[in-house]
Each structure stands twice: as structure tokens, then as C-alpha cells.
Amino acid sequence: MLAFQPPQAIQQPRHFIPLHSPKPNRVTLRPSITNFTKTDNNPSIQLLCKRGDLRQALQLLSHETSPTQHTYELLILSCTQKNSLSDGLNVHKHLLDNGFDEDPFLATKLINMYSELDSIDLARKVFDETRNRTIYVWNALFRALTLVGLGQEALKLYSHMNRLKIPSDRFTYTYMLKACVAAESLVSLLDKGKEIHAHILRHGYESHIHVMTTLVDMYARFGCVRYASLVFDAMSTKNVVSWSAMIACYARNERPFEALELFREMMLASDDSFPNSVTMVSVLQACAALAALEQGKLLHGYILRRGLDSILPVVSALVIMYARCGNLELSHRVFDQMDKRDVVSWNSLISSYGPMNAGNYVLLADIYGGAKMFDEVKRVKKLLEARGLQKVPGCSWIEVKRKIYSFVSVDELNPQIEQLRALLVKLLKEMKDKGYVAETNVVLYDLEAEEKEKIVWGHSEKLALAFGLINCKNGEIIRISNKLRMCEDCHSVTKFISKFADREILVRDVNRFHHFRDGVCSCGDYY
DNA sequence: ATAGGGTTAG
Structure with missing residues (x-):
């Protein structure tokens, strides 16, 4: 290439090719095409x-030439990059005509190419026609197969491979774990996943970080949190990806x-894995679920310091x-910093948004219970079980001085529980004197009125509220979040308390x- | 001999 010759070489008139020509142009000067060697x-x-x-x-290829394996590899990659199936097919045909049909290296490349070009049938065809x-x-x-959701097909082929006594390698295992998740019916393939887990251990991959991380992710996607954490804890070395997988x-x-x-553990861990954008997304989701505003702000600060704030x-x-923490102003401010293109994709995100799954069922059961339709309640509960959704216990959180405290209805572990109960009893008495009657028709079961009162007064949000009254300074907004929908009784009690304790209280429930x-709620009692 | 893999917004 002339452009790369030293200047003095260019100055020497060694041949008759004009210097402004972009290349030596041997194509036009060569006497015949047969001189054109590999x-x-x-x-x-x-x-x-x-x-x-x-x-x-491709124009060069269309001449009568015999490219090497490496040339074909580059051509195939180029077709993938240009997203051109027709060119890919041409290269494929050319390669077969030139005797590369037995080449497993190129077969691999072709399968990858067809996979990228959304032509799974052609990928399969290459596989079928490759003998070696x-x-x-x-x-x-x-x-x-896994990428297009044909996980079961992949698993079938895997069994076939095992019958042929062809040994798997670490890549095989990661793909098979993903195949279990990528299949249509999740229930049956969890067992398959466990089976592959066993294969992995048997073949000594228990300390392979990629395989183990995939395993964590597989259990995570099946909702088997315990298994995921068991695998994760057993990992001898961890990195950002494995930490992120477990946090997710x-x-x-x-x-x-x-x-x-x-x-928190990850930040303190001695392996030098710093959280990346992927980690931060999951942690922010956790904060959103807890409505933990102060934690979220700290994370935002960390994100800015690490320069992760421009990642969509x-x-x-x-x-x-x-938004989920109730600070719409900050939410809006962050939103405004996005560029236009990002806003578009974010809108599509929000339109398909909606921490809802089991919550809907519980809500429905609640409504039936309120209408005293106990047969319907049973029906919904059965449905809930049949779909394999776990009924979530009522649970509330409150954030006080950057710490999050959680409450469930029967909470004996909280060190302040006696104090909270005492406060609630005092409040109940005071409220009754002012004409309060417990709204007990939210209780799903057919019980005596007094028993029902006990149940609604054990609701986790009341415990959280009492905790807030004791531990939040006057003038500070008490922020509570609630896993389920607020019950009517809690709603009216909170209204009551906001008036006579003169406190501002923000509750986020599932809706x-x-x-x-x-004494007034922003929802106007319609919720 | 060569080649390829794990975590997230939707």
C-alpha cells in the first residue's frame, strides 16, 4: 500500500502506477484471473x-478464487455484522463448493451466524449436515436453541449427546442451565436443572465461576432463593458478576x-469487586421495594461518584x-436529565410497568372478604396455591435515621415490641373514647367481633406507625411502606392519629x- | 491448533 510507504520511497518513480491511485490496482493490471493465487x-x-x-x-469472492478458512471466518462474521442473511447464504454455498463442508470450525461459525440472523432452522441444518x-x-x-427459547429442544439434544458418550465442557453446562430457564414450562424443568447441577458437581466444575454464577441465576429465575444462596455461599471465589447475580x-x-x-457485604468483601451498573440497578430496585428513600439517596451519590449516572x-x-419512595420531585429531576432518545425508551418501559403478582390475588381475596363472600375467598386462595404463588404475609417497613425497620403482624423479635403494643393499646382506648369503632370487615375469616379487632390491631402497619410515633422527631414526616393494600381500619386509624398526634404520615401501599x-388522607378515601 | 460463556431497564 502506497499510503504506508516512507516518503522517500514514494518520491522514487519506480513504476507507472500514478501516485494518486488509492491502491496498486493489481486487479486491473493482472493479465489473467488464473494468476490470482490464494x-x-x-x-x-x-x-x-x-x-x-x-x-x-463478496465481489472479490465471486471471482474464481479459493479462500482459506480464515477468510471464510471473516466473511461469515462480516455477514453477521451487516445483518445480511442473503450474503450469508452465498458465503455458505461458496464454502461448501470449495470443500469446507467437513470443517467443524466453520460449521460453528455458521451456526453462530444463522443464530444471530434469526434463522434457527438453518443453524440446525448446518448442525445436521456436519458429520465431524x-x-x-x-x-x-x-x-x-436456548436463545430462541427452544430450551427443551436443547435439552433433548443434550441427552442425545450424553448417550453418544460425548463429554460436556463448561460451556455445555452453562448453556444447559440456561436452556432449563428458557423453556416453556418452568415447573418441570427445575428438576432438570437440578439434574444438570449434579452433572456439574460430578465433573468437578464446582469452583468454576462462570458455571456457578449461571447456576445461581437459574435457581434465582425459578424462585429458589435458598438454593441460589447455597450455591453462592459455596463459591470459593466471587466477582462482580456473581455478587450481582445473587443480589438480583x-x-x-x-x-x-x-x-x-x-x-453491604459486597462493599466490605476482600475480593476487589466493585459494584457496577448492573449491581446498582438491582440494589435500587430493592430500595424502591422498601421505599427506603435515604438509602436510595446514598446509592445515588455512589452512582454519581462512580460515574454510572449516564447508563440508561x-x-x-x-x-x-x-417515585416508589414518594419523592416525585427527585424522580422528575433525574428524569429531566435523560436525553430525548432515552426518554422514549423510558416511556415504553413505564407503559408496561405494573412490587404485580401475588398482591393482586390477595387484593381480590380482601375485596371478597369485605363483602363477606367467604366461599369466593376460598376460591381465590385455591387459585393462588394452584398457580404456585406464595401468599405474602402482611408486612410493613419504616425508615428512621437511615435504618429500615420491618414489621410483620406477629413480631416477637422486635426489641421494642412491648412498648409498641402498649402504645397501641393506649391509642385504641383514646380513640374509642372519641367514638372510633374498628373496621373489622376486612378480616377474611368468620370470627367474633372481639377477635377481629385483635387481628386488625395486630396489623404490621399499625406496629410500624407506633414505632414511627415513638422514634421520629416531631415535625418529621413518618414514612411507612406496606407490602399489601392498606386495610380500611389502618386507613381510618392513621387518619385519626394524624389529627390528634398532629403528625404528617406518608404510607405507600401496593397501589x-x-x-x-x-385527619384527612390525600386519597380521599377512594382506594 | 483455532473458536464461545455468567449478572440488569423491558
Whole structure:
């Protein structure tokens, strides 16, 4: 290439090719096409592929040439990059005509190419027609099948491979674990996943970080938090990805406390894995679920310091976190910092938004219970069980001085529980004197009135409220979040208290925010 | 001989 010659060489008139010509142009000067040997044309095709000039490369290929394996590899990659199936098919045909049909290396590349070009049938065809199948060829098809959600097909092929006594490698295992998740019916394939887990241990991959992380993720996606954490704890070395996978497991399986706790552990861990944007998204989700505003703000600060604040998933998670924590002003401010293109994708995100699953069923059961339709309540509960959704216990959180305290209805572990109960009894008495009657028709079961009163006064949000009254300074807003929908009794009690204790109280339940002030709630009692 | 893999917004 003239452009790369030293200046003095260019100045010497050694030949008659004009200096302004972009290249030596041997194509037009060569006397006949037969002079065009492998070593002559391959570098040109390779160069064109590397430049991304697929058109030119294919034009050279269409001449009577015999490219090498490496040239074909670059051509295939180029077709993938240009997203051109028709060119891919041409290269494929050309390669077969030139005797590379037995080449497992190129078969792997072709399977990957067809997979990328959404042509799973062609990927499969390449596999079927390749007689010399290295583990790379098998794995390429496993990956392709899994990516399009044909997990069961991949698993079937895996059994076939096992029957042929072809040994798996670490890639096979990761693809098979993903295949279990990528399949249509999740229930039956959890067992399959456990089976592969056993294969992995049997073949000594228990300390392989990629395989183990995939295993954590598989259990996470099946909702088996315990198994995921057992695998994670047993890992001898951990890195950002494995930490993130486990944190995501907690965050997506309604275990936000554990997610935050593990994040803390990660920051203290001696392996030098810093949280990245992926980690932060999951931690922000946990904060959103807990309505933990102060924690969220700290995380926002960390995100800014680490320069992760321009990554779209992170920004989206921040917007949602602030919104779910009831700070719409900050949510809006972060939202405004997005560029236009991001706003569009964020809108599509929000439109399909809606921490809802088991909550809907519980809500429905609540409504039936309120209408005293106890048969319907039973029906919904059965449905809930049949769908494998766990009935979530009523549970509330409150954040006081940057610490989050959680309450469930029967909470003997809280050190202040006696004090809280005493306060509640005192409040109840005071309220009764002022004409309060417990709203007990929210209780789902057919019980005596007094028993029902006991139940609603044991509701976790009342415990959280009492805790807030004791521990929050006067003038400070008491912020509570509630896993389920606020019950009517809690709602009226909170209104009551906001007036005679003169406190501002913000409650986020599964549906909306309730802002209590001076005996009135922002929802206007319609919720 | 070569090649490929794990975590997140939706």
C-alpha cells in the first residue's frame, strides 16, 4: 500500500502506477484471473471484511478464487455484522463448493451466524449436515436453541449427546442451565436443572465461576432463593458478576432486605469487586421495594461518584426508585436529565410497568372478604396455591435515621415490641373514647367481633406507625411502606392519629400513596 | 491448533 510507504520511497518513480491511485490496482493490471493465487487475494478480502466492506469482499469472492478458512471466518462474521442473511447464504454455498463442508470450525461459525440472523432452522441444518461435530459445534447449537427459547429442544439434544458418550465442557453446562430457564414450562424443568447441577458437581466444575454464577441465576429465575444462596455461599471465589447475580436474585424474589444486606457485604468483601451498573440497578430496585428513600439517596451519590449516572438502566431505576419512595420531585429531576432518545425508551418501559403478582390475588381475596363472600375467598386462595404463588404475609417497613425497620403482624423479635403494643393499646382506648369503632370487615375469616379487632390491631402497619410515633422527631414526616393494600381500619386509624398526634404520615401501599395530614388522607378515601 | 460463556431497564 502506497499510503504506508516512507516518503522517500514514494518520491522514487519506480513504476507507472500514478501516485494518486488509492491502491496498486493489481486487479486491473493482472493479465489473467488464473494468476490470482490464494496469497494474493485473501489479504484483500480479509482487509475488506475487517473494514466492514462486505460488498467489495463478496465481489472479490465471486471471482474464481479459493479462500482459506480464515477468510471464510471473516466473511461469515462480516455477514453477521451487516445483518445480511442473503450474503450469508452465498458465503455458505461458496464454502461448501470449495470443500469446507467437513470443517467443524466453520460449521460453528455458521451456526453462530444463522443464530444471530434469526434463522434457527438453518443453524440446525448446518448442525445436521456436519458429520465431524466437535464440542464447539454442539455448544453453538445449544446456545442458538436456548436463545430462541427452544430450551427443551436443547435439552433433548443434550441427552442425545450424553448417550453418544460425548463429554460436556463448561460451556455445555452453562448453556444447559440456561436452556432449563428458557423453556416453556418452568415447573418441570427445575428438576432438570437440578439434574444438570449434579452433572456439574460430578465433573468437578464446582469452583468454576462462570458455571456457578449461571447456576445461581437459574435457581434465582425459578424462585429458589435458598438454593441460589447455597450455591453462592459455596463459591470459593466471587466477582462482580456473581455478587450481582445473587443480589438480583434477592431483588427479584421479593427479598429486598437481603439484597441490601448482600450489597453491604459486597462493599466490605476482600475480593476487589466493585459494584457496577448492573449491581446498582438491582440494589435500587430493592430500595424502591422498601421505599427506603435515604438509602436510595446514598446509592445515588455512589452512582454519581462512580460515574454510572449516564447508563440508561441505572437512570431508569433511579427514576422508579424515587417515585416508589414518594419523592416525585427527585424522580422528575433525574428524569429531566435523560436525553430525548432515552426518554422514549423510558416511556415504553413505564407503559408496561405494573412490587404485580401475588398482591393482586390477595387484593381480590380482601375485596371478597369485605363483602363477606367467604366461599369466593376460598376460591381465590385455591387459585393462588394452584398457580404456585406464595401468599405474602402482611408486612410493613419504616425508615428512621437511615435504618429500615420491618414489621410483620406477629413480631416477637422486635426489641421494642412491648412498648409498641402498649402504645397501641393506649391509642385504641383514646380513640374509642372519641367514638372510633374498628373496621373489622376486612378480616377474611368468620370470627367474633372481639377477635377481629385483635387481628386488625395486630396489623404490621399499625406496629410500624407506633414505632414511627415513638422514634421520629416531631415535625418529621413518618414514612411507612406496606407490602399489601392498606386495610380500611389502618386507613381510618392513621387518619385519626394524624389529627390528634398532629403528625404528617406518608404510607405507600401496593397501589398508591396515602398522605395523611390533619385527619384527612390525600386519597380521599377512594382506594 | 483455532473458536464461545455468567449478572440488569423491558
